[in-house]
């Protein structure tokens with residue numbers, strides 16, 4: 595049995611039976627329960643239930659071989675954890691373009707949750723194992739010609755991915771080593787810091803309007819929080835994909851580095867961020883992001899219904915099919 599939060603007490607709505615959020619280390623509930631605000635200190639991130647890792651030893655089941663705790667490889671994402679630094683790398687390796695399919699998203703969330711539950715891990719670097727592509731964004735084939743049930747499952751997985759990354763207690767750094775349109779850009783924007791390879795052939799942005807679709811409000815909120823209202827408004831309407839130097843100028847990414855220096859630089863930035871006590875940094879992060887996270891959490895089902903009805907429209911299906919056709923012609 596896990597211990598309860600030190601803040602847990604008679605003031606909590608779930609008292610005297612601690613809810614999943616009040617129990618430290620429990621991972622059984624993917625979304626926060628209504629008791630959350632009373633069960634954790636004000637401002638603590640709503641999604642991540644792990645206690646601050648700062649100063650704590652790794653929690654590893656006795657008898658588990660160390661190698662297992664350090665690395666796990668799945669189909670589409672390679673995860674490596676360096677326990678001495680507390681830094682994990684999640685490398686996307688889903689050819690040809692790291693598109694965010696339902697399988698990819700599911701694996702992503704499971705991998706991140708595993709790291710969150712490992713107290714040896716304090717920071718995660720997201721990067722790609724596919725040359726020239728960070729991620730091509732949502733897998734368009736998941737949005738074409740499928741059932742209503744499939745759209746609901748897919749969109750819930752997209753929401754889950756964003757809630758987990760944007761609400762993550764750990765330091766998240768995007769090492770963007772290739773093009774990163776739409777959903778790929780969202781992943782990077784949801785991190786705490788973005789380093790991109792200094793190559794004008796690589797671009798990043800929320801290009802949804804170019805596909806004839808509209809970025810959801812939480813994509814927009816995340817973008818506004820990074821670049822500000824004016825830049826986001828112009829960039830979103832135009833569906834702009836910004837080449838790396840322009841992305842730096844607009845603040846979409848924080849710095850550019852030569853490709854061969856990317857991982858080294860990401861590790862150095864991570865070390866700077868990890869030099870701070872986790873609890874102070876985490877509470878500050880939560881303070882900055884809570885409103886935006888809460889907006890989706892409280893409108894999650896509505897957002898799914900909106901996605902289903904929007905995606906099911908024949909005009910939207912036509913736009914997506916034409917876009918896929920254009921991609922195929924370009925590649926073939």
Ligand SMILES: CCCCCCC/C=C/C(=O)SCCNC(=O)CCNC(=O)[C@H](O)C(C)(C)COP(=O)(O)OP(=O)(O)OC[C@H]1O[C@@H](n2cnc3c(N)ncnc32)[C@H](O)[C@@H]1OP(=O)(O)O
Pocket residue numbers: 690691693727729730731732733734735773775776777778801802805807808809810900901904918921922923924925926
């Ligand atoms: C109310 C809610 C409304 C809905 C909101 C939905 C929000 C949507 C967010 C999104 O993320 S939509 C996806 C946006 N993504 C893109 O526009 C990227 C499209 N792809 C590209 O621009 C290029 O592929 C690339 C990433 C720059 C890579 O170029 P490269 O020349 O290296 O590869 P290609 O030959 O173009 O592609 C190879 C292969 O992969 C297929 N493909 C590419 N992107 C996707 C994708 N996002 N989903 C599915 N498939 C993709 C492409 O068609 C090629 O397939 P084949 O022709 O080889 O079969």
